[in-house]
Structure formats: structure tokens, C-alpha cells
Amino acid sequence: xxxxxxxLAVYSAPHSHQASHSxxxxxxxxxxxxxxxxxxxxxxxxxxxxxxxxxxxxxxDIPARWAELAREHxxxxxxxxxxxLRRGVLDHQEARRYQRPGATLHPQFTLSGLGQLIDALQxxxxxxxxxx
Amino acid sequence: xxxxxxxxxxxxxxxxxxxxGLDAALAGAALGLEVALLFLGDGVYxxxxxxxxxxxxxxxxxxxxxxxxxxxIHTLYVDGASLKERALGPEDxxxxxxxxxxxxxxxxxxxxxGILAL
Numbered sequence: 145x146x147x148x149x150x151x152l153a154v155y156s157a158p159h160s161h162q163a164s165h166s167x168x169x170x171x172x173x174x175x176x177x178x179x180x181x182x183x184x185x186x187x188x189x190x191x192x193x194x195x196x197x198x199x200x201x202x203x204x205d206i207p208a209r210w211a212e213l214a215r216e217h218x219x220x221x222x223x224x225x226x227x228x229l230r231r232g233v234l235d236h237q238e239a240r241r242y243q244r245p246g247a248t249l250h251p252q253f254t255l256s257g258l259g260q261l262i263d264a265l266q267x268x269x270x271x272x273x274x275x276x
Numbered sequence: 277x278x279x280x281x282x283x284x285x286x287x288x289x290x291x292x293x294x295x296x297g298l299d300a301a302l303a304g305a306a307l308g309l310e311v312a313l314l315f316l317g318d319g320v321y322x323x324x325x326x327x328x329x330x331x332x333x334x335x336x337x338x339x340x341x342x343x344x345x346x347x348x349i350h351t352l353y354v355d356g357a358s359l360k361e362r363a364l365g366p367e368d369x370x371x372x373x374x375x376x377x378x379x380x381x382x383x384x385x386x387x388x389x390g391i392l393a394l
Contacts, residue, residue, distance in 0.1 A: 266390070
């Protein structure tokens with residue numbers, strides 16, 4: 145069986161919508177089926193997937209799960225920089241540049257432009273959207 | 277991949293999803309892809325004449341649409357059934373878009389190498 149290369153685009157926040165959870169479980173299934181994930185791109189409210197929140201014991205900490213998945217399987221987690229900045233989702237460099245108190249983005253995620261979404265479309269057999 | 281079709285299904289107000297989708301299309305065009313837009317569902321409202329950008333709330337798409345040709349995006353399609361359901365016709369649209377019937381919409385989806393849906 146030939147491995148299929150997937151990329152995922154996530155458009156919704158993890159604590160208010162099902163979409164990120166579905167995307168995360170889909171990614172796990174893809175990898176369990178010995179297929180590949182080229183990139184997960186977070187756009188619009190999906191950028192909140194990169195913010196490590198504080199979860200109660202019953203909730204699934206989706207940002208931490210994404211980070212774990214990325215470390216285990218060397219997956220690129222990219223957060224759209226333009227939509228992230230508007231929502232206060234910043235890495236250390238952007239927090240300094242815009243004089244904000246500190247970084248809000250988990251270090252396993254990278255801020256980058258929409259070109260990375262187009263690149264994912266070009267380098268994957270399938271791009272799946274979650275939560276638009 | 278040489279061509280990209282953006283499915284724009286969101287209205288220009290109430291949320292920035294419509295606008296964010298158009299931004300993705302612009303990124304595709306900037307990277308040299310042949311980009312076309314297909315407006316369907318509430319996305320057809322983005323094409324309406326006489327729109328006022330919201331005075332407060334998320335930025336709409338009204339300012340981006342007229343700039344599409346500058347980015348090399350010249351092909352706009354609109355789903356005819358979505359127009360009809362909303363009692364709209366081609367004369368209500370601010371930009372020239374090719375009105376597609378159902379079978380043409382299907383053919384259009386097959387013609388492009390990549391599809392982004394928002």
C-alpha cells in the first residue's frame with residue numbers, strides 16, 4: 145500500500161468547537177495507518193490551537209496534544225501569522241516587536257505566512273479542512 | 277500544481293472568514309498559481325453592489341475584491357442556484373462573474389489542480 149501524504153487546515157478554536165479535536169484524531173489515524181502528514185496549518189480562529197491554555201482534568205489539552213504529535217512524528221505545525229497577530233497569538237520575537245508582555249504561542253508551533261498553506265496544498269496528495 | 281480554486285462560502289459581514297479565504301487566494305496568486313474564485317452559498321453576498329464596509333466589527337472583504345485583478349486573479353465564478361435561492365441575479369453583482377449551473381459547477385471543481393474551501 146502506498147503512503148498518502150496529507151495536510152490539514154484547521155479554522156476553529158479548540159475550546160469552543162469540535163473541529164480541532166476531529167483534526168487531531170484524524171491526524172493520529174493517518175499516522176497509525178502509516179500514511180504521512182506534511183503540515184498542519186492553523187488559520188482564522190484555528191490559531192488558538194497554538195496557545196497553551198489551562199484545562200480542567202476532564203478536558204483534552206489540544207495544544208499540548210498537537211505539540212506531542214509534532215515531536216513524535218516530526219510534523220510541521222504552522223500558525224498563520226496575520227490572523228495570529230490580530231488575536232494576540234505571538235511568539236517571543238513578535239511579542240518583543242509589538243511590545244506585548246510575552247509570548248502566547250507554544251514553542252512547538254511556528255508563525256508563518258499563508259504561503260505555507262499553498263505550499264502544503266502543493267506538496268500533499270490531500271488537504272483536508274476542519275472547521276470552516 | 278498550477279491552478280487553484282478558492283470556494284468562498286461565507287458572507288462579507290459577521291465574521292472574517294470570507295476575508296481570510298480571499299487572503300489565501302491572494303497568497304496563491306502571489307506564488308504564481310492561476311487562481312480562480314467560486315462564490316457559493318452565502319459567499320455570493322460578497323459580490324453584491326453598493327456594499328459599505330462595516331464601521332466596526334471584523335474587516336470585511338469589500339476592499340479586497342476590487343484589487344483582485346492587480347494580483348492576477350481575473351476569473352470569478354458564481355453558483356447560479358445560490359443566487360436564485362437569495363432572489364439575486366447577475367445584475368446585482370458589483371464584479372463580473374460567470375454564473376454557473378449545477379453541472380458547470382461540478383465541472384469547474386474538476387478543472388482545478390487544488391481546491392481550498394472556506
